[in-house]
Amino acid sequence: MTRISRRGLLRSGAAAGVLAATGLPVLAQAKKGGRLRVGLNGANTSDSWDGRTHSDAFMVNCGQGAVFDCLTEVSASGELIGELAESWEASPDAKTWTFTLRQGVTFHNGKAFGADDVIASLNMHVAEGAKSAAQPIVSAVTEMKKLGTHQVQITLNAGNADFPFLMSDYHILMYPAGQIEEAIAKGIGTGLYEVVSFDPGVRFVGKRVAGHYKDGRAGWFDEIEIIAINDSSARTTALLTNQVDVINRIDFKTEPLLRANPKTMIFEVTGNQHNTFPMLMDVPPFDNLDVRLALKWSVDRQELVDKILQGHGRVGNDHPIGPANQYYADDLPQIEMDLDKAKFHLKQAGRDNLMVDLHVSNAAFNGAVDAAQLYQASAKGAGININVVREPADGYWSNVWLKKPWCASYYSGRATEDWMFATAYESGAPWNESHWEDARFNELMLMGRKELDSARRRTIYHEMQQILSERGSSVIPMYANYVDAASTALAHGENIGNNYQMDGSRIVERWWFA
Amino acid sequence: MVSVTRIVLQRLVLGLLTLFVVSIVIFIAVNMLPGDFAQAILGQGATPEAVEAIRRDLGLDQPPVIRYFQWLGRALQGDLGSSFAQANFANFTGTESGATTVAAQIAPRFANTMFLAGVTAAIAVPVSLVLGILAALYRNSAFDRVANIFTLSSISSPEFFLAYVLILFLAVLNPLLPSLSNIYSDMTLGQRVERTLLPALTLTLVVTAHMMRMTRAAIINLLASPYIEMARLKGLSPLRVIVHHALPNALAPIINVIALNLAYLITGVVVVEVVFVYPGIGQLFVDAVKIRDIPMVQACCLIFAAAYILLNFSADILSILSNPRLRHPK
Numbered sequence: 001m002t003r004i005s006r007r008g009l010l011r012s013g014a015a016a017g018v019l020a021a022t023g024l025p026v027l028a029q030a031k032k033g034g035r036l037r038v039g040l041n042g043a044n045t046s047d048s049w050d051g052r053t054h055s056d057a058f059m060v061n062c063g064q065g066a067v068f069d070c071l072t073e074v075s076a077s078g079e080l081i082g083e084l085a086e087s088w089e090a091s092p093d094a095k096t097w098t099f100t101l102r103q104g105v106t107f108h109n110g111k112a113f114g115a116d117d118v119i120a121s122l123n124m125h126v127a128e129g130a131k132s133a134a135q136p137i138v139s140a141v142t143e144m145k146k147l148g149t150h151q152v153q154i155t156l157n158a159g160n161a162d163f164p165f166l167m168s169d170y171h172i173l174m175y176p177a178g179q180i181e182e183a184i185a186k187g188i189g190t191g192l193y194e195v196v197s198f199d200p201g202v203r204f205v206g207k208r209v210a211g212h213y214k215d216g217r218a219g220w221f222d223e224i225e226i227i228a229i230n231d232s233s234a235r236t237t238a239l240l241t242n243q244v245d246v247i248n249r250i251d252f253k254t255e256p257l258l259r260a261n262p263k264t265m266i267f268e269v270t271g272n273q274h275n276t277f278p279m280l281m282d283v284p285p286f287d288n289l290d291v292r293l294a295l296k297w298s299v300d301r302q303e304l305v306d307k308i309l310q311g312h313g314r315v316g317n318d319h320p321i322g323p324a325n326q327y328y329a330d331d332l333p334q335i336e337m338d339l340d341k342a343k344f345h346l347k348q349a350g351r352d353n354l355m356v357d358l359h360v361s362n363a364a365f366n367g368a369v370d371a372a373q374l375y376q377a378s379a380k381g382a383g384i385n386i387n388v389v390r391e392p393a394d395g396y397w398s399n400v401w402l403k404k405p406w407c408a409s410y411y412s413g414r415a416t417e418d419w420m421f422a423t424a425y426e427s428g429a430p431w432n433e434s435h436w437e438d439a440r441f442n443e444l445m446l447m448g449r450k451e452l453d454s455a456r457r458r459t460i461y462h463e464m465q466q467i468l469s470e471r472g473s474s475v476i477p478m479y480a481n482y483v484d485a486a487s488t489a490l491a492h493g494e495n496i497g498n499n500y501q502m503d504g505s506r507i508v509e510r511w512w513f514a
Numbered sequence: 515m516v517s518v519t520r521i522v523l524q525r526l527v528l529g530l531l532t533l534f535v536v537s538i539v540i541f542i543a544v545n546m547l548p549g550d551f552a553q554a555i556l557g558q559g560a561t562p563e564a565v566e567a568i569r570r571d572l573g574l575d576q577p578p579v580i581r582y583f584q585w586l587g588r589a590l591q592g593d594l595g596s597s598f599a600q601a602n603f604a605n606f607t608g609t610e611s612g613a614t615t616v617a618a619q620i621a622p623r624f625a626n627t628m629f630l631a632g633v634t635a636a637i638a639v640p641v642s643l644v645l646g647i648l649a650a651l652y653r654n655s656a657f658d659r660v661a662n663i664f665t666l667s668s669i670s671s672p673e674f675f676l677a678y679v680l681i682l683f684l685a686v687l688n689p690l691l692p693s694l695s696n697i698y699s700d701m702t703l704g705q706r707v708e709r710t711l712l713p714a715l716t717l718t719l720v721v722t723a724h725m726m727r728m729t730r731a732a733i734i735n736l737l738a739s740p741y742i743e744m745a746r747l748k749g750l751s752p753l754r755v756i757v758h759h760a761l762p763n764a765l766a767p768i769i770n771v772i773a774l775n776l777a778y779l780i781t782g783v784v785v786v787e788v789v790f791v792y793p794g795i796g797q798l799f800v801d802a803v804k805i806r807d808i809p810m811v812q813a814c815c816l817i818f819a820a821a822y823i824l825l826n827f828s829a830d831i832l833s834i835l836s837n838p839r840l841r842h843p844k
Contacts, residue, residue, distance in 0.1 A: 197698070
């Protein structure tokens with residue numbers, strides 16, 4: 001398969017067709033038929049078909065994964081391809097984007113898909129007072145213009161080279177214009193599966209639509225049933241007793257048993273999900289770079305991966321960009337545990353020893369308390385005394401995170417570098433969890449946002465990751481894998497998407513019964 | 515019979531009073547928990563402004579006393595309100611139609627819970643009565659010992675453990691029953707019963723010991739009475755002595771224990787629901803407590819309290835009716 005630069009596709013998405021073609025040989029063995037039963041967590045009785053409220057695995061898999069489509073899609077191999085958009089074109093300043101839409105697409109109720117639907121759907125997030133989880137990523141939209149029945153022009157208030165990428169977000173689903181309320185009530189989208197029944201917090205049943213533009217490359221099952229199983233042991237039992245064919249988020253403790261079972265297989269990817277220990281860099285002693293470095297060099301990251309994630313992860317390098325991002329800098333020197341270096345930096349800071357409080361709770365991430373204790377043990381060797389303060393899980397995000405000078409936290413990561421940085425590292429952002437502030441970093445962020453050239457963007461984002469790694473104020477010791485399990489009766493394509501769990505939340509589209 | 519009517523009225527009034535006290539206690543308890551709905555629902559995204567906005571939308575910024583009386587006023591008119599999650603969701607999307615009431619949310623779950631309780635009771639009550647009578651009949655025999663050991667060990671094991679043991683034997687090693695008990699509205703009764711069987715069996719194991727032991731003890735207690743001796747001297751068979759002469763007099767304590775266990779089946783089965791993914795009210799309740807959804811918690815607690823009050827109350831009435839001495843007091 002020829003490797004096409006992901007970014008090269010951005011400026012002009014016309015090559016998307018080439019990608020689809022190169023993906024075909026792998027799928028040659030894919031077979032149609034069968035009813036896929038999926039067991040997922042993250043279901044609630046308040047779930048609905050409103051993409052603005054989707055946040056957990058269950059609805060993301062039902063919404064974006066089955067019933068609805070977005071303008072663009074991140075393929076299993078990580079490339080951005082067109083979903084309802086066929087191609088897209090940017091003005092040189094990346095401020096104006098023109099999307100050409102796919103022809104002949106219909107919603108499940110028979111309505112034809114066109115430019116009006118795109119504008120109405122985007123308006124659900126953009127409109128004044130719209131409360132959408134996707135608001136931060138579309139807030140830059142100032143104007144949406146219909147150029148033709150199948151062409152839309154979107155103007156931003158500032159250049160954003162990632163805009164087509166953002167259109168693949170699972171909140172920004174395409175609804176039929178003028179029937180949005182009905183579409184939310186009944187689940188009327190353009191996806192491969194139409195709703196047969198939906199019982200919020202309990203289950204969803206979908207049926208393959210007869211003719212679809214993804215025919216031949218996705219949508220192999222005749223029927224799908226997504227069952228809400230929030231308890232992880234119950235999910236495992238359901239898979240083992242053949243009540244479901246595939247489950248998400250398996251318990252690491254039972255993973256060896258599932259692996260040993262000849263009827264089940266584990267599929268695991270390292271995405272952008274990472275655990276952090278943010279230090280408020282405007283609060284002493286963390287305002288001193290050497291103190292921060294001493295702490296960075298005194299944690300045994302591999303030990304955390306081995307013991308907290310039980311091997312299902314990868315060591316982090318104190319920046320939030322992960323392997324599922326396009327410009328992940330995997331060539332940066334890895335920070336390891338080096339107590340001599342830690343002692344040296346402590347001395348540079350004019351200290352012989354250091355006494356700091358680390359506020360943690362398992363609400364931050366599973367095993368955060370144990371991770372803090374391992375950190376405490378390893379840092380002791382460098383003369384750093386970490387006092388682990390165990391906080392209640394209730395109200396942790398309100399009372400501890402962003403308030404205590406040093407605590408534990410996590411991010412599921414973002415599809416683009418800029419989005420991740422803007423969420424948690426831009427000065428003044430409400431979730432800037434370490435109060436990170438750096439002139440060069442801010443300058444690079446603005447440069448990267450407007451830059452359309454792939455090579456230059458790589459350099460920019462590389463430097464930003466380097467800055468965070470070398471002097472950032474968060475200790476990011478590890479990436480946590482997405483670990484799911486399936487019956488061996490199932491088969492999948494060459495790649496498994498790592499932008500989200502369950503093959504990028506698109507397992508019902510991409511997999512088939514072998 | 516006048517006295518029975520008076521007792522019924524008295525108990526109903528007391529029951530209402532109890533519900534009122536329960537609602538106050540629950541309201542205070544949920545308010546004393548750290549964090550509130552806004553913080554819980556926003557999680558990591560809880561900026562002060564967002565928290566403030568949700569509190570304002572839901573009226574959480576008002577003092578608890580006022581909020582309680584607002585809730586009480588509406589509840590007295592039969593309106594249990596909308597759950598915070600739903601109300602917040604409706605605010606979020608700007609559609610009022612999306613909001614459903616607590617009652618509408620609870621109703622299907624409560625029906626499921628009652629179904630599970632019904633299936634369990636249909637198995638557990640006859641089984642424990644028969645076991646209890648047989649144990650009394652063959653007291654101190656090997657059968658009595660085995661029945662006792664078996665039921666006592668099952669009541670002493672945690673429910674999830676029993677559940678997994680049953681799953682292992684009935685779903686994994688011998689795939690007779692489904693390990694997932696998620697039931698939907700469009701299932702036939704037969705499918706529902708099949709799906710409900712494993713959780714019902716688990717609960718049967720949990721509640722049998724209590725009822726069986728009480729049946730046995732109450733009957734044995736009576737066996738020393740002169741009228742039983744008389745019956746024996748008449749030459750009646752031991753089974754007839756027990757079923758016809760001892761059992762009617764032992765009914766009062768047995769009814770009481772059955773009522774207690776039925777109440778437990780309605781209110782205390784959340785663990786079993788989680789293990790078998792059964793969409794009952796317990797799961798809904800725990801989720802509501804987790805996000806401090808006070809209207810939902812209140813409604814669930816009132817249902818639980820009412821279940822206890824009503825079942826205890828009917829047990830008392832039935833014991834009175836089953837006992838002529840209480841039925842015709844001097």
